[in-house]
Amino acid sequence: MPDDSFHVFDTTLRDGAQREGVNLTVADKLAAAKLLDEFGVGFIEGGWPGANPKDTEFFQRASQELALKHAQLTAFGATRRPGVRAADDPQVAALRESGAPVVTLVAKSDGRHVERALRTTRAENLEMIADTVAHLREHGQRVFLDCEHFFDGYNHDPDYAASVVRTATEAGADVVVLCDTNGGMLPADITRIVTEVAERTGARLGIHAQDDSGCAVANTLAAVDAGATHVQCTANGYGERVGNANLFSVVPALELKYGRAVLPEGCLSEMTRVSQAIAEIVNIAPATHQPYVGVSAFAHKAGLHASAIKVDPDLYQHIDPARVGNDMRMLVSDMAGRASIELKARELGVDLGGDRDVLGRVVERVKAMERSGYSFEAADASLELLLCEELGRPVRYFEVESWRTISERRPDGGSVSEATVKLHVKGERVIATGEGNGPVNALDRALRSALEGVYAALASLELVDYKVRILEGATGTHAVTRVLIDSSDGKGEWTTVGVGENVIDASWIALESAVTYGLLRQGYTQP
Ligand SMILES: CC(=O)SCCNC(=O)CCNC(=O)[C@H](O)C(C)(C)COP(=O)(O)OP(=O)(O)OC[C@H]1O[C@@H](n2cnc3c(N)ncnc32)[C@H](O)[C@@H]1OP(=O)(O)O
Numbered sequence: 001m002p003d004d005s006f007h008v009f010d011t012t013l014r015d016g017a018q019r020e021g022v023n024l025t026v027a028d029k030l031a032a033a034k035l036l037d038e039f040g041v042g043f044i045e046g047g048w049p050g051a052n053p054k055d056t057e058f059f060q061r062a063s064q065e066l067a068l069k070h071a072q073l074t075a076f077g078a079t080r081r082p083g084v085r086a087a088d089d090p091q092v093a094a095l096r097e098s099g100a101p102v103v104t105l106v107a108k109s110d111g112r113h114v115e116r117a118l119r120t121t122r123a124e125n126l127e128m129i130a131d132t133v134a135h136l137r138e139h140g141q142r143v144f145l146d147c148e149h150f151f152d153g154y155n156h157d158p159d160y161a162a163s164v165v166r167t168a169t170e171a172g173a174d175v176v177v178l179c180d181t182n183g184g185m186l187p188a189d190i191t192r193i194v195t196e197v198a199e200r201t202g203a204r205l206g207i208h209a210q211d212d213s214g215c216a217v218a219n220t221l222a223a224v225d226a227g228a229t230h231v232q233c234t235a236n237g238y239g240e241r242v243g244n245a246n247l248f249s250v251v252p253a254l255e256l257k258y259g260r261a262v263l264p265e266g267c268l269s270e271m272t273r274v275s276q277a278i279a280e281i282v283n284i285a286p287a288t289h290q291p292y293v294g295v296s297a298f299a300h301k302a303g304l305h306a307s308a309i310k311v312d313p314d315l316y317q318h319i320d321p322a323r324v325g326n327d328m329r330m331l332v333s334d335m336a337g338r339a340s341i342e343l344k345a346r347e348l349g350v351d352l353g354g355d356r357d358v359l360g361r362v363v364e365r366v367k368a369m370e371r372s373g374y375s376f377e378a379a380d381a382s383l384e385l386l387l388c389e390e391l392g393r394p395v396r397y398f399e400v401e402s403w404r405t406i407s408e409r410r411p412d413g414g415s416v417s418e419a420t421v422k423l424h425v426k427g428e429r430v431i432a433t434g435e436g437n438g439p440v441n442a443l444d445r446a447l448r449s450a451l452e453g454v455y456a457a458l459a460s461l462e463l464v465d466y467k468v469r470i471l472e473g474a475t476g477t478h479a480v481t482r483v484l485i486d487s488s489d490g491k492g493e494w495t496t497v498g499v500g501e502n503v504i505d506a507s508w509i510a511l512e513s514a515v516t517y518g519l520l521r522q523g524y525t526q527p
């Protein structure tokens, strides 16, 4: 269990919720808090009690419904208003009554903000800080002080900014968090200022970095290098404007690069799962290229990379993906070489026996097909069928004689499509028809109707996504259509690709492969 000497402080439910497009319910916040606790952060800032009914309810319910194993719940709020006692300020009362053992107070530390935004004197701002910190401490709450605009304020007037840090510490704040609120600092600024403030005040310092210059993670680590022992971050970097320092980049950097145990034992390997689960709650598709946890974080496309990875994955990876719960993947495309194919086949469970001829043929075929518009990197199932073909074991559960579709616009404005497929299945000629809301849907129904009598498990197969892209002049002469179909049998998903001169041709190829691969997954033997 990490001790109190270093804090991983999560503010997803407060600053993360300030991201445009995020609107969390109380139930969402409770679910996310459970995940963050499982991940092992030390503090979860749940919101601003008293600022809105949802956050007030969150703190009421959290004390009853959340049995946190690792984290302490933290309430966020501002110092008292100018000219009132902290004891009489209703917003301070909401913090006191939140039931949270820890309060993070936001305070002004840039003299210009004190005078222009708060419209009070610099001396009164120091009074507001001292009074509010001391008041909450007297009521038994631990207090951290977030110094808003600290770095800009320090550059403008270092003495005043430092006096804010001293005032908070003397009043009983455990940590004074230096905030790059506008997110414009660069790592060298952070290193210099944190070092100077630590020397001038002797205070325990933390860092809260917004990402407006794209440096929030680097700035957070620069602050740690300069002595900060408290890092404020958000899951997947969610936050106001462009976001905050990403928890899922800062924590692995500390654990794996700095060798600092900031999480309880065994939690780091849950990181990819937690990141995706929180993305689900927040209703934002996980960022595929996010460091450490993105689906592409350890996906290798270039042939040269694959050839070295075959010898040792560490040659092209900064860490073992398993340490953060992620996986290495090989991508096969026209940038592949033999090594890429060999590793991908291994990943798919196809034994190519290291046969250089087969590998060479697959490379050539993939490159030629990609030239004509195919894309295999997202279509593992089509690639696996191609590998089987090149191994001399083509997967064929049926032979296609022909297919056709007709679409009809009806007088009532509705439309319907019909399809007929003619197949040979286990020596029988089968003709089947299907109706659908479009030609591809009709073809899918006709194909299933032709096959279901022989392959009953087809009933569990479902087409879950269908993507079409028109490729301008991919062949150098005219446009072609690429179709990707995602299918599922309830136990897993697979993707197939088809390319053709028109959308129905391309769809048929992807559909036929989808069904063939589905039958292969079900373990049917070929006739
Ligand atoms: C950098 C950050 O991200 S800090 C987090 C910011 N988060 C939020 O603002 C989200 C929640 N906020 C809210 O729901 C509302 O803004 C509330 C409830 C806090 C305040 O609402 P209102 O009372 O209507 O005030 P309003 O939002 O217009 O202005 C903020 C007030 O707080 C004052 N204030 C700002 N910072 C501080 C501070 N550190 N200490 C005390 N008062 C402060 C401002 O001067 C202003 O005072 P005024 O009402 O006398 O003009």
Ligand SMILES: CC(=O)C(=O)O
Binding pocket: 015, 106, 146, 147, 148, 149, 179, 180, 181, 182, 208, 210
């Ligand atoms: C406190 C905070 O969110 C900031 O200064 O950015």
